[in-house]
Amino acid sequence: MTSIPTLNTERLVMRAPGPQDFEAYVEFRMSDRAVGVGGPFTRSQAFDHMCELLGHWPMRGFGRWMVADKTTDQPLGIVGLMYPESWPEPEIAWSVFADGEGRGIAYEAAMESRRYAYDVLGWDTVISCIVPENTRSIALAKRMGAVQETSFQHEELGELDIWRHLSREVLQ
Amino acid sequence: MSLVPTLETENLILRAPQESDLDAMAAFMQSERSHWIGGPKNRFETWRGLLSILGHWALRGYGLWHIEEKSSGKSIGTVGILKHDGWDEPELGWHVYDGFEGKGYAFEAAFAARAYAAQKFGLDGVISHIDPTNTRSVALAKRLGATYERDGQVLGHACHNYRHPKQADL
Numbered sequence: 001m002t003s004i005p006t007l008n009t010e011r012l013v014m015r016a017p018g019p020q021d022f023e024a025y026v027e028f029r030m031s032d033r034a035v036g037v038g039g040p041f042t043r044s045q046a047f048d049h050m051c052e053l054l055g056h057w058p059m060r061g062f063g064r065w066m067v068a069d070k071t072t073d074q075p076l077g078i079v080g081l082m083y084p085e086s087w088p089e090p091e092i093a094w095s096v097f098a099d100g101e102g103r104g105i106a107y108e109a110a111m112e113s114r115r116y117a118y119d120v121l122g123w124d125t126v127i128s129c130i131v132p133e134n135t136r137s138i139a140l141a142k143r144m145g146a147v148q149e150t151s152f153q154h155e156e157l158g159e160l161d162i163w164r165h166l167s168r169e170v171l172q
Numbered sequence: 173m174s175l176v177p178t179l180e181t182e183n184l185i186l187r188a189p190q191e192s193d194l195d196a197m198a199a200f201m202q203s204e205r206s207h208w209i210g211g212p213k214n215r216f217e218t219w220r221g222l223l224s225i226l227g228h229w230a231l232r233g234y235g236l237w238h239i240e241e242k243s244s245g246k247s248i249g250t251v252g253i254l255k256h257d258g259w260d261e262p263e264l265g266w267h268v269y270d271g272f273e274g275k276g277y278a279f280e281a282a283f284a285a286r287a288y289a290a291q292k293f294g295l296d297g298v299i300s301h302i303d304p305t306n307t308r309s310v311a312l313a314k315r316l317g318a319t320y321e322r323d324g325q326v327l328g329h330a331c332h333n334y335r336h337p338k339q340a341d342l
Contacts (some may be wrong), residue, residue, distance in 0.1 A: 019231065051223070055226030055228075059191060085215070156217065
């Protein structure tokens with residue numbers, strides 16, 4: 001299988017999700033914080049979603065990491081790259097658990113994900129798909145320099161705005 | 173070792189789920205028969221299910237194989253061992269898509285998966301959760317030598333638990 005690489009940023013470690021993260025992940029998926037990503041969900045659904053996170057890596061060769069505190073390894077969110085079937089292009093996606101809120105964690109991990117997409121995977125461009133009501137995610141996309149390009153109607157998730165990140169060329 | 177081992181039987185290959193399985197799986201998950209396994213599901217949900225099948229291997233070290241018919245190369249169903257959150261033990265499950273029933277494929281696949289699970293995963297004498305109205309599955313469980321053990325519940329639905337014999341007792 002594609003092994004899941006571990007990345008380090010200033011304050012965070014981005015690593016493979018594992019069984020030790022399950023309770024924190026369930027809490028997030030069952031909370032109102034998961035509304036922006038189609039939730040809240042049941043515990044049983046959260047188990048499927050945890051498997052789905054892991055399964056994306058061998059299927060696509062990239063995926064989303066568990067973002068944890070570099071010192072304590074406490075799981076703080078899910079950030080990384082994903083390309084679901086029916087998606088227009090691969091994207092950078094982020095979710096932060098309640099304990100990770102307000103610390104710039106999503107920004108730090110999303111910036112590292114963008115770097116990984118360009119420097120390691122060799123992508124030229126990347127987007128983020130965001131529901132129009134998710135103002136916090138939109139603020140983060142803007143902070144990263146992304147601009148809203150268009151939107152598309154997803155059969156399951158409804159309207160999603162496509163935010164285009166700064167390209168590899170621009171960042172070089 | 174790769175994440176998902178490949179097994180070969182007389183007529184079948186049991187292998188990792190792959191993106192090319194999505195069409196066959198989505199067609200099955202939109203059919204009436206999918207209600208045995210939590211369907212119907214739309215294509216996007218089915219894609220997510222496909223990833224989950226793969227990720228279950230990473231999380232548990234075992235999981236579901238996709239079954240390929242050797243003669244045609246077609247994806248014809250899934251078989252393997254699952255342990256969802258909260259289950260007290262893993263179960264052997266199977267489904268074969270429309271058009272591939274009645275050929276003994278489910279038996280062939282389940283027999284091979286069960287033997288492999290006992291040898292390589294240390295999961296011997298596993299159970300199967302079966303909806304008692306799913307007479308085909310009940311018949312297959314019996315043909316595999318499994319016997320009714322008790323009433324149970326799986327993901328909120330009543331089911332019967334069938335206990336498979338240990339490999340040494342076959």
